[in-house]
Amino acid sequence: MRTLVLNAGYEPLSVVTSRRAAVLVMHGKASVLAEDHTPIATPSALVPRPAVILLHHYVRVSRRRPAAPSRRSILRRDGRLCTYCDRPAATVDHVIPRARGGDSSWENLVACCGTCNARKGSKTLDELGWTLGMTPQAPPHHVWMPVELDAPRDVWMPFLTHASSH
Numbered sequence: 471m472r473t474l475v476l477n478a479g480y481e482p483l484s485v486v487t488s489r490r491a492a493v494l495v496m497h498g499k500a501s502v503l504a505e506d507h508t509p510i511a512t513p514s515a516l517v518p519r520p521a522v523i524l525l526h527h528y529v530r531v532s533r534r535r536p537a538a539p540s541r542r543s544i545l546r547r548d549g550r551l552c553t554y555c556d557r558p559a560a561t562v563d564h565v566i567p568r569a570r571g572g573d574s575s576w577e578n579l580v581a582c583c584g585t586c587n588a589r590k591g592s593k594t595l596d597e598l599g600w601t602l603g604m605t606p607q608a609p610p611h612h613v614w615m616p617v618e619l620d621a622p623r624d625v626w627m628p629f630l631t632h633a634s635s636h
């Protein structure tokens with residue numbers, strides 16, 4: 471079982487095994503915010519199995535700029551919706567086409583559906599008469615989440631919503 475670890479400021483920090491989480495709780499380093507129904511059997515007792523824990527001390531996370539974007543991280547940033555038509559997107563588009571000198575940066579990549587991607591080709595927005603409804607940018611630090619959160623457990627959801635509403 472996986473346990474969501476929240477930093478002392480309540481933002482998601484990492485995902486660990488529930489046994490590892492139980493050890494942190496037993497050592498007084500974290501509190502249980504949600505638990506699973508099946509306890510953990512230790513040699514001496516049954517202990518609650520944490521589903522979500524909160525660290526008591528803030529863990530400093532380096533504030534380095536997010537890594538270069540991937541298709542997956544662009545789709546996640548843009549809610550998996552096409553920037554141009556709002557339909558489900560599975561591809562990314564270079565706003566300034568690569569053939570025109572556009573780079574593969576957070577600022578030049580947007581989620582895009584296959585239809586719009588094919589129509590856009592190597593044209594610029596000006597040539598097509600299209601506009602961007604937003605300014606693409608690197609995600610702020612606080613929505614930078616562990617990769618495991620691509621497959622969040624249901625019991626984590628209230629805590630993830632809390633984090634992204636800040």
Ligand SMILES: [Zn+2]
Nearest residue numbers: 552555583586
């Ligand atoms: Zn589209």
